[in-house]
Amino acid sequence: MDQAAEFRESLQMVRDSAAAVVPHGDLRRIRALRFTDPGFDRATWRQICDLGWPSLALPESEGGSGLGMRGFVVLAEELGAGLVPEPLVPAAMAARVLSGAPLADLLAGTSLVIPAWQERPNSLDPAADTTLRNGRLTGRKLFVPMAGGADFFLVSAREGLALVPREAPGVMLVLDRTQDGGTFGTITFDHAPATPFPGNLDRALEEAALATAAYLLGLSRRAFAITLDYLATRVQFGQPIASFQALRHRAADLKIQWELMRASVQSAAATLDLESDLPVCRAAVSRAKARAADTSLFITRQAIQLHGGIGYTDEADIGLFLRKAMVHANLYGSAPLHRTRYAALALEEHDA
Amino acid sequence: MDQAAEFRESLQMVRDSAAAVVPHGDLRRIRALRFTDPGFDRATWRQICDLGWPSLALPESEGGSGLGMRGFVVLAEELGAGLVPEPLVPAAMAARVLSGAPLADLLAGTSLVIPAWQERPNSLDPAADTTLRNGRLTGRKLFVPMAGGADFFLVSAREGLALVPREAPGVMLVLDRTQDGGTFGTITFDHAPATPFPGNLDRALEEAALATAAYLLGLSRRAFAITLDYLATRVQFGQPIASFQALRHRAADLKIQWELMRASVQSAAATLDLESDLPVCRAAVSRAKARAADTSLFITRQAIQLHGGIGYTDEADIGLFLRKAMVHANLYGSAPLHRTRYAALALEEHDA
Amino acid sequence: MPDLSPEALASLDEPAFRSCIREFLVANYPPALRNPPKRLHFRDTKPWYLTLSRAGWLAPGWPREWGGMGLSAARQLVMIEEFERHGCARFNDMGITMIGPLLIRFGTDAQKRFFLPKILSGEHIWCQGYSEPNAGSDLASLRTEAVLDGDHWALNGQKTWTTLATDANWIFLLVRTDRNAKQQQGISFLLVPMDLPGITVRPIINLDLHDEFCETFFDNVRVPRENLVGEINRGWSMAKALLGFERLLLGSPKQASYALARLRLLAERMGLADDPSFQDRYTRLRLDLADHKALYEDFAEQVRRGESLGADVSMLKVNQSELYQRITETMLEIAGENAGLLEPMGGNRELHPSGLFIQSRPTSIYGGTNEIQRNIIAKNVLELPG
């Protein structure tokens, strides 16, 4: 077996391993966790840590799998297919930056670290107004995913990064519910005690954006599969509605769009693994994230439409996929933001 | 019969009268005139003048029908349905401005006056760099439709309008062929003798833009009708292809788009007849022209696709409609130009 | 305050009529109920229902002899326009719009005398039982069955999408009364009190997390024989005959128009009001709405002239719902992370992109999916063979 084939096989193993947390087709756990606090299951989170997923994308020298982002997007795709609410993407973002004991605790599943970097809606800019002076952090962070379940926040400040315990004095957390049953936290830090940490979030943000695209890829795949099943099962006018050509062509279009999304995400992952030039990586991520945001909403909207009335009930699982897409499509940058960034970053090709 | 019903009946009479020049379904005359000089038939032009069409939109006091633009768009729609190449729209534009003997000669069909006002591509601005000094005109005009058949040009200059005989010294005309078999003239005036004429083209340009939208409406209607016939006739896999649901739904979409275009054009015509406020009129014209440009190309493109291979032959009439739409879609402002103008002109509605 | 009785209104010209309605709404409509984000229950709309009832304005289309306003279709449209403009909530109107007209046209005198006053007084609140889990767009598959057993119908089956069934004390049903009849034959129209033994109502939580819809189950329910309306086995023909200018309303620009104004508000909030790329998209949507309004006006004009609407009115419904959806999709796209919020942004009901996005979804499904509408256009408007 050549190297490329071996790599493909390793990716397949990652994909298969996701079944540990994503029981095929059964969304009862997902339903039960909606609109609860913290919106995910701590036991499952520990299981995820035992499986080594938060560090999957790290180099082998740093305790990772060596499969890089190509491995991580395969995993994120599978978790998306299962609508898994546990905060793997933010935690992996933290793992990219942390080291020493905080990293070990995070990876052991004993201490969940969630980055809190955003101060404006629809922004990818970790530059902050938040200040860190004399070990005290002051500022306000928005849209922190699953913040209610964090033990620590990894906060970006003007002076650099800092770790703040969630329970520290001066940390005020307000939770807003999201359409998928999770939460966004708004966190106000008022002279909260904080431990400075070296490094920056540049690379971690790109990885989180791409992993979110992969999560959207997975949820779209499953939404489409459920819809195909429905088309094959639902009978109207004496025939399965899958036999109606207009719906068949729509399904073909959804398939093409999904494959474009897949190719986009996977090629961006390869770029992140093989390219060191940050603008090139950013262009690839923007391309994938813009595509994923648009296409996941397109596919889940069409999935509802193709289900007809039943698709508009909360009982039907298909709606869970739409709601998840609504929340994740704009995380780590909306499609317009990424298109604008792509236009600014990507070189024009002159070879055509 | 109430007034509204009477008016509707008058419009129907205009529509019926178009049959004089538009033989139902027979495009032999149109084919024969393609790529000839001047690209239209002078005898037909005289017939058009005999029917009083160039002055149709004028008030009764100025020799018109009193049916206004609502009447003129009905006529233009019918001429579009027949792909009539005779330059009614430019001539009517001239008729709106002219008076006295030049108008009488134009309306009698003895002297064809074509406006030459454009100096930049995709512009609706009749403001000109051309100068008119001491009865001599100097400048350069672009995209003058059917210029090869004109007897006079009605030229916009900084100092106002002027009439210039085509054969005057200092007038150089270069013709470029257009995809529909007609021509665009580029005219260079080098101290050409010219007769100043009062007035401006503001209103005339709006009317020409709207009449062009109506022409596109008509050609789209006929292209769609031909396509429906083809769908009902062409057999594949043992059935008329009209029985395939994907094509049926496509046809339904084309119908909806056509009806939107019709409603847009007809409501804009009513606005021009009933509103004196120029910005309000311009917004209505821009709305109709943007819609007509987009939709006529959409419908004719789809018409080719639905015809399959035969649609890509020059022998099939359907291609004539696509080529006509390609030329007329951008006359008197492209869709992007009109959308931009609409955004700048149209009041936001706050009543929703 | 001018005289607002139906008799007095009848003598007014259109502008005066219109301004009377505006004044009435300003004076009487509960401000808290303007533009509600979700369909309201009868507990919320009851005071308004009774206000209309007292004014004699509850049933614009019914003849005056039965307590209606006796308005022409044109005048009813004016009323609807003004109610929409004011942001009036839809109340439990099935008695007014469906059962009243049905009984007036096909009912016995006894039925009219019994039911119509109780609708106007708010004593009877009706819900509709047409759809079934396996008979949505396909009425031939209707399975809820009524079998005559002495003086009663024995009723068995299940209806779905019985909107606000939990509010209603009466339901009207299409039921199968002849198993052997083909297609839409063999279906009858039955009126059923909701408190009969054997009826179970189960609210369905919808995608908007609202309990507007219900499933209603009938298990050997015994319905008095005289509760059948009109001829037996002619239920579907009667139901169809009632489809009047109401089909126009499915294509009203109201929802898209409301959404577009909210889109602009959202764009301002997101700092995009002058963003050229947003402006471009917004202008296209404005143009789409303006042209939709022009098309709607053509159909409304038909109604005003007293003409009946053809199958082509389906075009309005398809176009409106898809435009409305494009607008709310644009909202999601520009809202950033706010697109995922369950509640309105900053508690401002006007800034709720995810809510409006979800509410726009079923408009291409209910009242016959847009796929069914396109089938209708292809068959009945374009007359395509096959």
Place this chain on the structure above:
Amino acid sequence: MPDLSPEALASLDEPAFRSCIREFLVANYPPALRNPPKRLHFRDTKPWYLTLSRAGWLAPGWPREWGGMGLSAARQLVMIEEFERHGCARFNDMGITMIGPLLIRFGTDAQKRFFLPKILSGEHIWCQGYSEPNAGSDLASLRTEAVLDGDHWALNGQKTWTTLATDANWIFLLVRTDRNAKQQQGISFLLVPMDLPGITVRPIINLDLHDEFCETFFDNVRVPRENLVGEINRGWSMAKALLGFERLLLGSPKQASYALARLRLLAERMGLADDPSFQDRYTRLRLDLADHKALYEDFAEQVRRGESLGADVSMLKVNQSELYQRITETMLEIAGENAGLLEPMGGNRELHPSGLFIQSRPTSIYGGTNEIQRNIIAKNVLELPG
């Protein structure tokens, strides 16, 4: 100049192989023929054909024993990519891509010895006779018929879309040889010299006002019996078996990529390069192209691994053609009045929006319409029932 013989090339690694091809093209390809706006006739491409023939490069996929290069699919792809990158015109390649492989696989020794050298020498120029006026996507309706009459086939019927038939001296046909067989059975593969009595070729002017396509009529043409290839009544199976990685090429990003570069040029000429609304649209098209290339690469990678392509390769063809068309539609939209010009703007072949718009039209029709491709995806990829 390095040794460019097929033998020498075989020993090179991919980058070296690729750069050899580039050098060869720079040195040998006629500059005037780069990126021709229309399909060229053999009178124009003949010198290049013969250049390739002399170099032994004409038939990359044929085995060396028959004068080919014996390249793997992966190496053939490299060659194609480099030819496309250089803007090489397509020549009359039906002999190389269709008949050669067919005879090599299914032909008799006599057929191979007779035909293959004449293809390589340019003596035989082939055209394809598959489509008929009533059998486009529907091969079951094929009606051109060959009836055995002694030592000859009596051939009657009509073929259409016989591309560049006026250039060809041989045509290969799918013909019906068994009237009673069902579906795609009963069809055979026949080789016919164009100079036989009873053959008429009529060029069809296409929408691009070019005579690329022809109709070809057969009126009692007598074709020698031995001109049948392979088994009788198995023609369609053979033709299908030849569909190899060439289906990938129908989805190559080449056309869209070329068009996108021209769109940018046009935007600059129209003063729109910095227009935000254009930029927004242009960026979307760039992203669409980049993602199409990523998808294309996945299929190309399959070919490089030596795997055969499945029905899902249809997705590439649909997506490429519609992307190409969106790009040329954008050209028309921004070109102003220039969109209507018959000839390139200012004589600059790179600025011809209307020409490219028209040329992009048939890409969603030929090679199986996109409607047929979607049928295939629904049936064979998604395996939808019905």
